[in-house]
Amino acid sequence: MNYIIYGINRVARDFLYIFDNLSIKYLTDNEISSHTQWGFDVYELQHALKDNCYDKIIVCDFEKGEKIKELQSLGLKYGKDYVLEEDFFIQLDDFSLPGNKPIAVWGTGNMAHKLMEDATDFMPDIFIDSNKSSEVFYERKVYFPDEIQLKDYYIVIAIAKSAEVRNVLENNHLKEYEDFCSFHTILGRPSEMLRKTIFDDKYYELECHTMLNHLEILNSGASRCCCTTFVAQDLDNILSKQSSDVWRSNLHKIMCLSIENRTYSFCDKNMCPLFVDKSSRKKAEKKSIDWDYKNMSDTPEVLALGYDPSCNLACTTCRKSTYFVQGNDKKTVDAITSLIKAEYLEKCKFLILAGDGEVFASPAYKAIYEDPKCNPEYIRLLTNGILFTPRNWAAFKANKTSKIMMTVSIDAATAESYEQIRCNGNFEVLKKNMVFASKLRKKGELSYLRFNFVVQKKNYLEMASFVKWGEKLGVDEIFFTKILNWGTYSKEEFAEISMMQEDEVTPKPELIEVLNDPIIKNSTIVDLGTIQYMHKLDEVNIVENYYKWELEKRGGKLFQ
Template sequence: MFDDLLRQGDARQSAYAAACLDPAGSSHRAADIVEELAGELSAEWTEERANSLIGDLKQGKKRLASCTLLALALVSVRQGLWQVARDLLAFLPPQDGRWLFVERLAEAAEHERQDLGDPADEWLKDRFCPMPFDQIDTAADQSVHFCPAAWQPVPIGDLSEDPGSIWNGPAAQEIRRSILDGDFSHCSRRHCPHIRDRRLRSRDFYLAADPASPAMERYGRIIAGKEIRLDTKPFRANLSHDRSCNQSCPSCRPGRITLRKYDRDRLDRLVNDNYADFLSSAARVTLARDGEPFASRHYLNFLQAYCARAERTGTLQIQTSGLLLTEALWNRLDLWGHVSSVRVSVDAATPDTYARVRLGGRFDRLLPNLHFLGHLRRLQMIDVFRMDFLVQRDNYAEMPDFVRLARQVGADSVLFLRLRNWGTFTEEEFLNRDIANPEHPDHDRLRTVLEDPVLSSPEVDKTALEVM
């Protein structure tokens, strides 16, 4: 009987996956499918049976679909079998972790509470988030979102669809509805920093704002009229659909990524005409948070198409390693007047350290490009030139020298960031590298470095390092 129920649960995986991806168009939401299955399994679920099944899963004797694992974890939470629930969730594929029901279930199991609610739910009831009304965000799987997929997993469409259609499509309207109704049912409480850090303003703030501000007046009108279909195009876009990079930094990826010609040509067909036109009036277009834009033939082609259509109003924001951004390339792409800011990931102040943490790069080739960007900033040809530093065991001692290097080349500011594990490290390797972790054996040495007066300068931002 129990095995039959497991098989029936696995048979609902397709419906569960579809509901996760398209809550606006699905007849059953993902959570409803899991809830229904949990109800069927609950009478057969005991701690003894749970431990036996977990043993079979660990030995590879059984494999269960995600929705079945979630249903069993939900039953375990309701029965107070907290470790069983945590063990079951560990068998989920990594990509399933981004779905919001999984997030709620994992939080409940971790904190040993039977209620799947979140403390942020009540706070969000009178909040407003402008992002679904202002911007789009493209991802490496070619899905299109309003903000990063980790913050809001549900896509509004994909790159193969007409951008104007998905901007006001069913999924887009449903997500906007969830914001205006205050349930934020498609937003991650754990990963969205605006929710996690309680940054969102109340709806009343926008309704009472100075009507002389066009943006505030627009938000107030949207809130008052509950407008989920917009007559404006996105004001901002973050393009991150090509992960191509000329480096293989251990902190980011296990090796170099280069698109095949077929995939590159397909992206050119999908993006360069449709999105170059659709975004030509945007106030900000950002390239490329998850790759190197100047190592991507596709992004180079997009930049040429975009710059040929857009006014020279400084709309482009570029995230780059800086190695390929030479003065000659700047001229060839005719970026003059199109770029407002350049953020360069450097992570080192000396050639030896750079060679260790930025595999595939040469410090002597980077320096002239940094000086060129500093020259552009002094000429006020760009508004922002920032240098970024991902703090880890191999480079933390160079933090003060990095600030001095930034000043020497003419950067406006420095951002220090904490190392994250994007699946490129084993847990042991990550713990060994993450010196910002208070449990790291060299953490006190990092704190000593942070006492250097140069790191307290106004142009230095250490908030993302998370060392308090």
């Protein structure tokens, strides 16, 4: 079927980006300023109405009332002669909830709240919670898992760390998508996602292309196309679909649209440093689209791995005790490792590991970095530093020509605080290892060295000392971030330990006092990361990949 587009505006531009397989003959509008736009011919509406080269008109606009009235006044009928851009959205969905089973949501915490608040036309029949604290949630009864027959329900998992629940369901012979799914699947239906960004009437004077080239592989095989702190929406699970299908999915394309149209509809503006001091503008301030929309790379060029939570420490910010995967969890981690080695590793240019767990404590990550195919142009090593010994460094670096950059998560400047926050850690061992890392940086074996510090009540008074320690060792950057609640704390506990006020943007007065310390305020290596208050504004409007930009802010030119 042949179409013409009625409307030369951002909605039309977005529509053409997503539905690039339609046969579009040309564009039209009541008034035109050019005879070509985005590679298409352009004609006035009166000309188009006399033409017979198309079958239907597609109306595209934020407010379509006047356009529809115009067509109807000329005798054109909806459905027969013209359709709306949103009529096509449902074609993008490859998933719908089954109609032959009642729906159960597993979880009654933050993720379940998000599901219930954000999902359109969604109401489960019951809730399930292994640690239920109430009998009713959103006017539905809450059950323990053993109080019901799981096979009798279609289950939506709505908890942050879902591996254990997935194992329970799989042990009951239930299959993902067929018998259960993640709440991200519900919230991430392409039709709903496209509706959110295509009709988002704000935009930012920022050009970030991270989602076009970036893939994160996470717990249980989940994936995302940007930092998990900045973007909550998952792509498909890599264990459920081929790598090409994950990467070139409708959902990923819509996520890419949200950065190319510069709405950044799915980005957390309060977390991502790129949005510091950048306010949105309404579409009316800039009616024309005078920039090109770029397409995603053929395969992920930047691959960030964080799928094995195995760790030698039990940091209070993320877990109650040390944890190493075993049983079914280990089988899942091993399956992900095999898949990464077979389908993802050789094609990536920049490898980041590991965003979850400790790279030198994980057999899975070791299998990645010791694989002969693991020799990308660039590697960013994320570690807690306790196992960063000469022996482990030699094993990591063996047979690689990669430029290697390292970030060490520390969170303290004294042994007392360090060993309270990073349980099972040894500050003297860490200091010795950081002297070794400093020597590697000075010799050029490490191309970049950064120390991370998550600010909370137990350590904020040590921030200045931490800066001085980093400067003494010659690190490239000291990176401070505000503490986040990954489900480790109750709401009341988190309010007590966080150094941010209730809005999560403004620091508490005692932290403001510390931030004004000249040692912090005047240091050239300090970055306040997600603490946007007093954040030093980075004069940048073009970012090809956030992680590359982040490293080059203090590390100089690292990437070609």
